[in-house]
Amino acid sequence: MDAPATVVQQHLIDPEICIRCNTCEATCPIGAITHDSRNYVVDADKCNACMACVPPCPTGAIDNWRVVPRARTYTLAEQLGWDELPAPLSEEALAALGGDAQAAAAEAQAVVERAVQASAASATVEPQAAALTGAALGATLGATLPPWSAAHPYTHLYGPRAARKSVRATCVGNLRVTEVGSDYDTHHIVLDFGDMPFPVLEGQSIGIIPPGTDAQGRPHHPRQYSVASPRNGERPGRNNLSLTVKRVLADPQGHPVRGVASNYLCDLQVGDTVEVIGPFGSSFLMPNHPKSHLVMICTGTGSAPMRAMTEWRRRLRASGKFEGGRLLLFFGARTPQELPYFGPLQKLPRDFIDIHFAFSRVPGQPKRYVQDAMREAAAELVPLLQDPDAYFYVCGLRAMEEGVLLALRDIATGAGLDWEALAADLRERGRLHLETY
Template identity: 70%
Template sequence: MNAIAEAAVIKQHLIDPEICIRCNTCEAICPVQAITHDSVNYVVDASKCNLCMDCISPCPTGSIDNWRMMPRVRAYTTEEQLKWDELPAELPPEELEGLAEAGADVSTAPAPVAPPAVVKEPGGEEAFNSAAFGATLPPWSAAHAYSNLYGPKAAQKTVTATVVGNVRVTEVGKTAGSDYDTHHIVLDFGAMPFPVLEGQSIGVVPPGVDDIGRKHHARQYSIASPRNGERPGYNNLSLTIKRVLQDHDGDPVRGVASNYMCDLKVGDKVEVIGPFGTSFLMPNHPRSSIVMICTGTGSAPMRAMTEWRRRLRASGKFEGGKLMLFFGARTQEELPYFGPLQSLPKDFIDINFAFSRTPGQPKRYVQDVMRERAADLAAMLQDANTYFYVCGLKSMEEGVVLALRDVAQGAGLNWDTIGAALKREGRLHLETY
C-alpha cells in the first residue's frame, strides 16, 4: 500500500452505545452485513460498510447516525467498539489537517447506494433480500411523531411511569405453560408529557446491573395502545410482553426485562425512555387500508392501529378503508388477544390466523395464509391507499415479503415495479427482531 493510500481519511460510521436500545433494526436492514453485535453493543465494521445510509432512517433513536473522521489504517475495529460505554472523542483537527496536507483522500462518503434485492450468501449462492423493500419513510398522511423526549442525551434521562394494569393475555395450555405467558401491561405517566402514536415504541430500563457490573441497557417494546391511551383521555399506554426463557436458538436464558415486567404489580414504578420511531406509522387519510402481518408479541403495534381505527369508526367521523390481519403463533393458546380478536365485527376487520404447532394439523405460517388470500392481496398491492406492516421475529420477514412477491407475480404484476413503489411511497414497513 502506498503512503497516500495508507494515510487516506475515511468517514467511519459508528453507533452511539449510550443511545442505542439494541433493537436490532440496523443489523437486520444492512444490505452488506456490516453491522454485528454481542451481549453489550452493536457495532459497524468499517471494512464492510459502504455508507449506503439505508440504516439511518429506520433507527428509532438516532444512535446509528454517528461518524468520526479517521485515518483508514487507524479505523476503530469491531473489537474496540464492542468494549465502548460511550463514543470516543473526535481526533484533533490538526491531526486530520496534517494528513490532508500529505495528500490524503479526505472525501467523506460515496453517494448513497441502494440495497440490492438479491444478495450473495457467504457460499456464493444468491439470496432474496427482503429488507431492500422495507420503507424508511412514513405514510404521507401519518401524524407527526415525537421521539427521544427522554433518554441518555435528552434533557431528562428517564421518566417514571406507574403500573396501573398487568393482565395475562395468553391461555394456559399444553404448549403455553405459566413460564411462557404473555402479559398486557398498562403504564401511566401522570402529569409528565409522553405523546405517542401507533407503531412507536418505548425503552424500559430494568433495575440492577449486568454480569460485568454495568447498569442494564434499555429494552425496546412496541406500544399496544392507540394515541389517546389504553384508557382514552388518560396519559397512559400499554405494552405486550412475553416472558423470555430461551433465546432464538432454543438455549436457556432468562430475559432480564421481560421477566421483570411480567412480574410487576399495580402501583410499581418503571423507568422509561423514548418514545422511539418515526416511520412505522399508520396512515391517517380517509379510505386508507391497512394489511397487518405479525407473529406473537409483534401484534402490539397491530393492536394499537386496530383499536385506533375502531375508535374512529365508533365516532362516525372517519371513513376508513379495509383492515386485514394475518396473525401467527405456534398454537391458539400462545396467541395474544385471541378472545378479544374473535369479538371484533367481521365487516370491520378481516382476520386470518396461522398456527404452526397444532397437534394433528399441518404447519401453517402467515405466508401460507397470505398465499391463500392472494386475490385480495393482489388488489391491495395495486391500491396506492393500502399500507402493509410486518412485525415479529426476523425469521418471518423473508417469507412474508416473498409471499407478497409471489402474489404480485401470480396476478401478472411486475414485482420489481410494485416492490419499488411500496418502498418509495412508504407502503411496506418491516419491523422484525
C-alpha cells in the same frame, strides 16, 4: 501511499442511544454489524459505508462516524466495551497517530455524499430486488417514509441526547394475555406517565431501562418495545400507554436464558415505577385519511402495533365520525394458546376486520404460517396491492420477513402484475413497512 489512504471515517454505533432493536445488523448486506449481550458494533474491516443500515435506524444511533488513522481503527473488542462513543480526535492527535487532516476532510465529505445517495436510494428499488432474499430483501423493499397522511410523530423527547435523560412511568396494569404454559408467557402492561408529556402514535416504540447492572457491573442499556395502545391512550383520555411483552426464557437457538427487560416487565406489580426513554419511530405509522386500507401481518408480540392501529380504528368507528377502509389481519403463532389477545380478537365484528390465523404447532395439523394464509387470501390481496390507499405492515420475528415478502411477490406475479414497479410504488409511497427483530 496517497494521503486519503492514511485515514478512514470509521462507522460506529452510539451505545447511549442504541435500543438494541437489531435493525442495523439485519439490514447490513455484508454482515459488517454484530453484537453481544450489551453493544451493537461495526467491523471496520468489513464496512464499506454503503449506508444501507442508516435510514431504518429508529434512534439515529447508527449514524455516527469518527476520523481515525486507517491503521488504528477501533477494534470490535474496544467497541463492545464502550458505554459511550470516544471523543473525535483533534487534528494534532490525528497527526500524532499518523493521520492527515486534509485526508480526513476528504473522507468526511465522502461520507456526506454517501449519506445523500443513500437517502435518494431509499425511495427507489433496484431492478434486481425481486431476486433478493433474506435481510437484503427487507432492506430493499421496506419503506423509510411514512404514509403521506400520517400524523406528525414526536421522537426522542427523553433520552441521553434530550433535555431529560428519561422519565418515570407507573405500572397501572399487568395482565397475562396468553394461556398458562411453560415457555410462552405474554403480558399486557399499562404504564401511566402522570403529568409528564409522552405523546405516541400507533407504530411507535419506547425504550425501557431495566434497573440494576449487568455481569460487568454496568447499568443496563434500554430495550425497545412497540406501543400496543392508540394515540389517546390505553384508557382514552389518560396519559398512558400499553406494551405487549413476552417473557424471554430461551435465546433464538433454544438455549436457556432469562431476558433482563422482559422478565422485569412481566413481573411488575401495580404501583411499581419504570424508567422510560423515547418515543422512537417516524415511519412505521398508520395513515389518517379516510377509507385507507390496512393489511397487518404479524407473529407473537409483533401484534403490539397492530393492536394499536386496530383499536384506534375501532374507536373512530364507534364515534360515528369516520368511515374507514378495510382491515385485514394475518396473525401467526405456534398454537392458539400462545397467541396474544386471542379471546378479544374473536369478538371483533367481522364487518370491521378480516382475521386470518396461522398456527404452526397444532398437534395433528400441518404447519401453517402467515405467508401460507396470505397466499390463500391472494384474491383479497391483489386489489389491495394495486390500491394506492392500501398500506401493508409487517411486525414480528426476523425469520418471518422473507417468507412474507416472497408471498407478496408471488401473489403479485401470479396475478400478472409487474412486481418491480409495484415494489417501487410500495416503497416510494410509504405503503410497505417492516419492523422485525
